[in-house]
Amino acid sequence: MDRRNFLSKSSAALAVASPLAWADDDKKKSKKSSDHHDKPKTTEPTTPAPNPTTPPTGTTKSRVIVIGGGMAGATVAKYLRLWGDNIAVTLIERNSSYISNIMSSMVLTGQRTVSSLTYSYSKLTSAYGVTVVKGDVVEIDPVGVKVKLANGTILTADRIVMATGIEFDAVPGLIDTNVMPHAWQAGAQTTLLASQLNSMTDGAPVVLTIPKVPYRCPPGPYERACLMADWLKTRKPKSKMFVLDANPGIVTEVDNFTKAFAMHGITYVPNAEILSVDPATKSLTTTMGNFINNGVVNLIPGQRAGKLITTAGLNNATKLIGDSAFRFAGVNQLSYASTVSGAGKVHVIGDSSATPQPKAGHIANQEAKVCADAIVRSFAGLQPDQAPVTNSACYSTITMTQASWLEAVFQYNPATAAMVASVAGSGASVGWDTENFEDMNEWFTALMADSFA
Ligand SMILES: Cc1cc2nc3c(=O)[nH]c(=O)nc-3n(C[C@H](O)[C@H](O)[C@H](O)COP(=O)(O)OP(=O)(O)OC[C@H]3O[C@@H](n4cnc5c(N)ncnc54)[C@H](O)[C@@H]3O)c2cc1C
Structure with a gap:
C-alpha cells in the first residue's frame, strides 16, 4: 500500500463504521472510499439524516446521557444528534474544554503547545444541539439509568453512554x-x-x-x-x-x-x-x-477504566496476572452495550471498553459511531448493524520531522462475537519520512474536526 493510498484510506475511514455511518457523508467521500478500499462497507444510508441544526424539542422521544467529552464522548454526542431524530443528548464533562492526547508528545519537544491541542464543546451545542453540562459524574445507576453529579444533581435517561477514558495504577x-x-x-x-x-x-x-x-x-x-x-x-x-x-x-x-x-x-x-x-x-x-x-x-x-465504571460494577473484562479485579468494561461489540447482566442500557466506548481494537482516539471515534448507530436503531425498534467495520490509523513520530504510519481494519466476526483485525486491510509503512509527517497533521485535523466540529 503506498502512502497516498494510505492517507485516503485513513481519512475516509473516519466515516467507515456501519451502513448508517454513511448517512451524513457526502457522496464524494463515499466514492473516494470505494475507489481505494477493499472494504465492504459502502452501502447507502438506511435512514435519512435529520437536520443537524435542529435542537431537541418538546416532542423529544428519547434521552441519552453521555459521560465524558473526549474522543469517544464528543463523537457519540454529535452523531446521536446527526442520526437520531428527536434524541435529546446531554454530554457531561468535568473540564470546560478537551485537550488532545494525540500530538501531545510534541509539546515535550516544543513543536506544539497545549493550547493548540485544546478543543471547545461550543460547536456540539451550536451546530448539533447537544446540551453540554460541566460536571463530575460521581455515580451511575445502570439499572435505573440515572447519573449523579458531584453537586448532587441527578439526571435520568433512556440510555447512558460512558466514555470516561482511563485511570492509572x-x-x-x-x-x-x-x-x-x-x-x-x-x-x-x-x-x-x-x-x-x-x-x-x-x-x-x-x-x-x-x-x-x-x-x-x-x-x-x-x-x-x-x-x-x-x-x-x-x-x-x-x-x-x-x-x-x-x-x-x-x-x-x-x-x-x-x-x-x-x-x-x-x-x-x-x-x-x-x-x-x-x-x-x-x-x-x-x-x-x-x-x-x-x-x-x-x-x-498500568491503566484501567475509570473509577465510575468500577464502582458501577461494569469492569468485567481484562484481568492481568496479579490483578484482583477486572480492568475494563466488557461490551457487546455490535452496540457497545455493557455485557453485565441488567446493565444493557449502559454503553461503554473508547479506552474504557474491552475489545480487540486498540485503545486509540481514531478507534474511539469509530466505536462512537457504531454505538450511536446502534442506539438510534434501538430507539426505532431495530437490531444493531450485524457487520460493523472500524479502522484505526496512526502516525508515529520517529524523528522531530519524520513519521511512519500504521493502519488496521477491524470487522465483526459473528463466530467469536468480536471485532477482528483484517489482514487484508491492515498495514504499516516501511520506514519513515517527512511526507508522512505532513500527512499526520492532515489526518489529525480531519479526525478532530469529525469529533468536535
Ligand atoms: C501521548 C499520546 C499520543 C496518542 N496518539 C494517538 C494517535 O496518534 N492516534 C490515536 O488514534 N490515538 C492516540 N492516542 C490515544 C487517544 O488519545 C485515546 O485513545 C483517546 O483519547 C481515548 O478516547 P476516550 O474518549 O476513551 O478518552 P479521553 O479522550 O481521555 O476522554 C475521556 C473524557 O472523560 C472525562 N471524564 C472522565 N471521567 C469523568 C467523570 N466522572 N465525569 C465527567 N467527565 C469525566 C475526561 O475529563 C475526558 O475528557 C494517544 C494518547 C497519548 C497519551
Missing part, C-alpha cells in the same frame, strides 16, 4: 505523580514533563517506562521515546535515553521502532516491570534491575 513509592509524570493524559503533566526535560542537567539519564498491554495508544510510548531522543541530540547531547518496557518486546510497528531505537541510540530493556520507585533520587527498581539517579523519568503506569 498507583506505583509503589510514588506519592506525588508529578515527580515522575506520566503525561499520558494531556494537560498539566505534559507541560510539567516538558519543563523537567528543559531544566535537566545535560548528561543525566532520561527514562521512559511502558506498562503492560492493554494501555492507551500502543505505539505512543515508543514514538515518544524516539521524539525525546531526537530532541536530546541537540538540547542535551550528553544525555542518554532508556526505555523500560514491562512487555516482553515492542508491542507494535516492531521493524520501524527497532531500527529507530538503534538509530537514536536508545537503550531498550524488555520485561522491565516497575516494582517500586524512589522519588528523592528518581530511581527505579524493576524486574530487570535498578535504574538509579535519573534526570527525568516519564513513568507511564
